Amino acid sequence: MTTDYNNIAQWYKKSKELPIRLHVEAYTYFNMLGDLAGKSLLDLACGEGFYTRQFKRKGALRVIGVDISEKMIELARQQETKEPLSIEYIVGDVLELGEIGSFNLVVASYLLNYSQTKEQLLKMCQNIFVNLKPGGRFVTINNNSEQPLESYLTCEKYGLIKSVDEPLQEGTPITYTISVDGKTFSFENYYLSASTYEWAFQSVGFKEFRWHKPMLSPDGVREFSQEFWQDCLNYPPLIGIECIK
Numbered sequence: 001m002t003t004d005y006n007n008i009a010q011w012y013k014k015s016k017e018l019p020i021r022l023h024v025e026a027y028t029y030f031n032m033l034g035d036l037a038g039k040s041l042l043d044l045a046c047g048e049g050f051y052t053r054q055f056k057r058k059g060a061l062r063v064i065g066v067d068i069s070e071k072m073i074e075l076a077r078q079q080e081t082k083e084p085l086s087i088e089y090i091v092g093d094v095l096e097l098g099e100i101g102s103f104n105l106v107v108a109s110y111l112l113n114y115s116q117t118k119e120q121l122l123k124m125c126q127n128i129f130v131n132l133k134p135g136g137r138f139v140t141i142n143n144n145s146e147q148p149l150e151s152y153l154t155c156e157k158y159g160l161i162k163s164v165d166e167p168l169q170e171g172t173p174i175t176y177t178i179s180v181d182g183k184t185f186s187f188e189n190y191y192l193s194a195s196t197y198e199w200a201f202q203s204v205g206f207k208e209f210r211w212h213k214p215m216l217s218p219d220g221v222r223e224f225s226q227e228f229w230q231d232c233l234n235y236p237p238l239i240g241i242e243c244i245k
């Protein structure tokens with residue numbers, strides 16, 4: 001099992017084409033982000049830059065992407081060479097990042113769920129907080145800790161299987177198995193309770209935080225029907241979070 005994206009970088013990139021990513025994940029993320037025009041933005045765990053490029057295209061002024069995986073950053077830089085957008089990519093561990101600037105927005109899709117302990121989560125949140133201007137926002141998409149275990153299998157029809165080998169408790173590994181174009185690959189992240197997340201946001205000094213239930217795009221309903229998405233809306237595998245400094 002891996003949390004190392006060097007081996008699955010190409011396949012992870014392809015998985016962004018899954019309808020759940022487009023119609024639920026991306027739709028929710030951009031709704032939370034709002035207008036990006038003129039904003040400075042730090043994208044943590046940016047992967048190969050799928051969202052990072054979209055932030056720049058949507059008008060963000062300065063965009064930096066950070067990821068721990070050299071392979072992911074290599075793919076991001078290749079794309080930057082093909083289609084220059086003036087995005088800077090850095091190989092780095094968010095646990096060790098420190099202050100690299102002062103941004104209007106720090107964003108991340110699927111970063112915090114790599115924290116295995118509350119101490120690691122706190123460290124990540126500290127490194128997010130120090131990179132924000134006062135009043136700046138941290139906006140993220142994350143594994144939904146509150147999704148009932150019994151509903152994990154309902155995600156299968158969206159091309160995503162979540163599974164665990166033990167009861168959910170702090171630090172339990174969650175395996176994600178994704179099927180795309182007939183190829184199946186897996187990676188792991190970790191369960192921490194919603195109250196541990198809230199504790200970390202408060203401890204580092206965020207003034208406010210909000211959980212955002214996933215939203216479904218009108219195109220998603222037209223293309224697949226409301227019924228197809230109902231399990232995803234009833235038992236969301238992912239959740240949005242917004243914190244204000």
Ligand SMILES: C[S@@+](CC[C@H](N)C(=O)[O-])C[C@H]1O[C@@H](n2cnc3c(N)ncnc32)[C@H](O)[C@@H]1O
Binds near residue numbers: 092
């Ligand atoms: C599920 S992928 C998401 C990539 C991208 N945000 C997206 O949505 O396409 C998770 C990413 O987190 C990165 N990652 C995991 N732990 C990290 C850490 N401590 N610091 C920086 N990146 C990390 C992995 O290398 C991987 O690229």
